[in-house]
Amino acid sequence: MTNPFTPGFGLTPIILAGRDIAIDEFAAALAGTVPEARAILISGQRGAGKTVLLTEFRELALEAGWTDLRMHTSSTSLLEELRGQAISRLREIDPEAETSRLTSARVMNVSAQRDIVQRYEGEGEPLAVVLDRLAELAEAEGGGLLITLDELQSVDRDQLHALTQHVQDLIGSGHAVAFLAAGVRTGVDALLDHERTTFLRRAHRLEVGSVDVGTAAEAIRMTVADTAKSITPEAAVLAGEISRGYPYLIQLIGSKAWQNSGDAEVIEVEDVRGARDAVVAAMIKNVHGPALRGLSARKREYLRAMLEDEGPSAVGDIARRMGIDPRNQSTYRERLIEDDLIRPAGRGFVEYALPYLDEALRHEEREGVGADVEPDRGVRRSHRGRRA
Ligand SMILES: Nc1ncnc2c1ncn2[C@@H]1O[C@H](COP(=O)(O)OP(=O)(O)OP(=O)(O)O)[C@@H](O)[C@H]1O
Ligand SMILES: [Mg+2]
Known part of the structure; x- marks a missing residue:
């Protein structure tokens, strides 16, 4: 299959x-x-x-x-x-x-x-x-x-x-x-x-951009329904949530969950849950990595200052965390909106414009700017080793 x-x-x-x-x-x-x-x-x-x-x-x-x-x-x-x-x-x-x-x-x-x-x-x-x-x-x-x-x-x-x-x-x-x-x-x-x-x-x-999470779940369910496998309703819903409705992520989570299900006929919640980290890693590598690479130090600092908040960040808080005058904050705000990295979220608030950008920033903080998300790990026998 x-x-x-x-x-x-x-x-x-x-x-x-x-x-x-x-x-x-x-x-x-x-x-x-x-x-x-x-x-x-x-x-x-x-x-x-x-x-x-x-x-x-x-x-x-x-x-x-x-x-x-x-x-x-x-x-x-x-x-x-x-x-x-x-x-x-x-x-x-x-x-x-x-x-x-x-x-x-x-x-x-x-x-x-x-x-x-x-x-x-x-x-x-x-x-x-x-x-x-x-x-x-x-x-x-x-x-x-x-x-x-x-x-x-x-x-x-x-x-x-x-x-x-x-x-x-x-x-x-x-x-x-x-x-x-x-x-x-x-x-x-x-x-x-x-x-x-x-x-x-x-x-x-x-x-074009994200679709709502329910639509994403339905697209995932229908994609599987066209095959010999099926996916449980709970698994489809969770996959939709993980995708956050972002088209590339819809395909990514669907694909990894499919892989995880192996030879089984049904894709279960566990298959989807187990795929999350790999999906986020691929998103960081293919989408966020390239976007963050050329970012100026100040813009990066602005994005990182938003990490403390669960939801949208108040621009006043961001300025305070950066230690700058709130009026200077707006320059970075505008530029980051132009870069499509953040977007306005109501008066005086901003939020990340792409799913898992927060995780990409945390990864950077931990591992350093431009660090690989999928470290080369594992040892296995090569074909020579297997034949020997
Ligand atoms: N409407 C959709 N529903 C589900 N999956 C989609 C949809 N549109 C695109 N995809 C999937 O999203 C991914 C990206 O699609 P696409 O290449 O069209 O993006 P793009 O906007 O052209 O990206 P780029 O800016 O890199 O050129 C692909 O994996 C594709 O299969
Ligand atoms: Mg394209």
């Missing part, structure tokens, strides 16, 4: 928790006629489920007959990538290109064949013309043109501007075009502060 959970980045889970409204709205936007509804900017923290939602949207669009172009911020030139992808799509779907190519192959007319191929290699063919043709053909097939861009926080601003300019032109010409971007909230906010990102600023903003 293979583990049905997907505790990794960019891996689409079997059951999507808490995305019903977003998905229904996107389906409506695809079918509808309001261009603005088809420009969407997904943002959220690491592991909040941005890539998964972007992928789900793309699949919806493909099912509805749309044509997609996937841009990567790692490419040296977004426009070159756009051109390359548009041309390869055109080769697939342009009926003219297809028939001409077949004809020329049949009569063995080499020069004619070369002409056809060059049609979309577009020496001098403006990108706008290529995109226009592609959009036209996509619409003729009953869909439209979808352009996606993940990891938006690392995009080059000028390239992004050039890309969105093309998208805007296509929309302006009346084409059915959808544009989906996704990125870490803090990076995206910084990007939107600049002029020339107006198109994205006007896009429909979808903030």
